[in-house]
Amino acid sequence: MLEIKNLVCRYGKVTALKGISLKVPANSLVVLVGANGAGKSTTLRAISGLVPAASGSIRFNGEEISGRTASRILSLGIAHCPEGRRVFGQMTVLENLEVGCYLRKDAALIRQDIDHIFGLFPRLAERRKQVAGTLSGGEQQMLAIGRAMMSRPKLIMFDEPSLGLAPNIVSQTFDIIRGIRDSGTTVLMVEQNAFAALDMCNYAYLLEAGSMALEGPGERLINDPHVREAYLGAGLAHA
Amino acid sequence: MDQLLQHLANAVIVGGTYALLGIGLTLIFGIMRIVNFTHGELYAFGGYMMYFFAVVLGMNFYMSIAFAICAGMLLGAAIEFLLLRSKRGADIDTTMLIMIGAWIVLQNTEHLAWGSIAKSIDSPFAIEPVTMGPISLSRIRIFVLIVAVALIVATYVLINRTKLGKAMRATFQDSSTAALMGINTSAIYTITFGLGSALAAAAGALLGPVFVVTPTMGDLASLKAFAIVILGGLGNITGAVFGGFILAFVEEMGASYISSGYRDAMGFLIIIVVLLFRPTGLFARSERVG
16 A cells, blocks of 8 residues: 655755665554654655655555645545644644544535544543643544544554553553554554554564664564564563 | 723724734734734835725725735735745744845835825715714724724634634644645745735725825834734734734823823833733733634
């Protein structure tokens, strides 16, 4: 569904991505793990058109999307749920969802989808008129996920969905993300919580200093000595 | 007492146009973080366009106002498109210098195009004032207030009740996330600058027939607009409306009961007081616009 080949991204003189390649097959959950500054968020930002690619190609369902505007990429079916949730804090829960489907014109279906999101997250339904900035971290995460789903994406990208959330909310968030994959939407997720991410994914990539260091099914990465040492904390009885 | 009522009525009348000026400026700052020194020139431009349509072309008075507002919107959008678009993300000092340059160019162009002699515009309103008890107000000023209030309400509805307004607020709060939602943030910036400029031009077009139009009329308007915006809190639309009326009230009271020579100084006096005690403005919230 999504295929990246030799993608290079630069911020000024700093090369954040040094020619990475990855594939996200349809209906799968692919994760991208790695340390801070490895280039995980940059990869997602390049896919959604926020960061220009210096070279390389990004194809979505066969169509080249690098160089396209963010709104064009979204309308092709790639939604991006950014790091830190980034809900619009001064707007209500309902307005946030409405902004999420900014490009859609099918009013009746939009109503239906909003009801669907509120069914999925009853806490948001209770707070639909409340400004998003007053929600708890977990509720904001639900809202950010709901907002990303409002565009009816084919591929949804999550950037650090567990960041800053209480442990019980984290597992709830991962359940929701698995549910999204199970309902037929492809997921690409960047996550620092490497063990949980590798455990739930179909396939994983390990990014180190802007290059792909390792790839494979989640289990294989979990059992890889290097990954265990560097990312999972060797000696912890995880597996 | 009668005199006080008259002064209050005067303050309300002037406050309407002040609020209009303030909203335009606060919108541009709140959404774009641009300190817009051309705001007063857009006000003057509105006045000259009013003169052009109503006097030079001899068009209908009301149509001329509408055309002058549209011309202001186009000029504002052009300024944003030509001067600011390529400088997105640049330091606030850089854009400030650009806007100061644009201000000087616009003002001198007005000198060149229209000469430095004041232009007057006739209005279709009768000279004799409307008298209600102890208050008497000129007809054109009542008309100006009504139009100003209508434009303020329209702006408020646009920002808070429409899809475009939602996109504007989202862009202001977090432009990169807004882009992820499919909002064309570049277009939002151009529209915002055009809208803010249209409101300044509206104030100029409305007050042109009340006073006269001169090339330097924008300078004081700019200063007052900044005063209003600082009073209300940068980027706060409701604050700008109150700021406009407060400034008008203070000026009127200061001019009547202290000294009329200090009319224009009064506003700046209260700004100093506000900045000393509430540096984020009277109506500040932690976030802006809306």
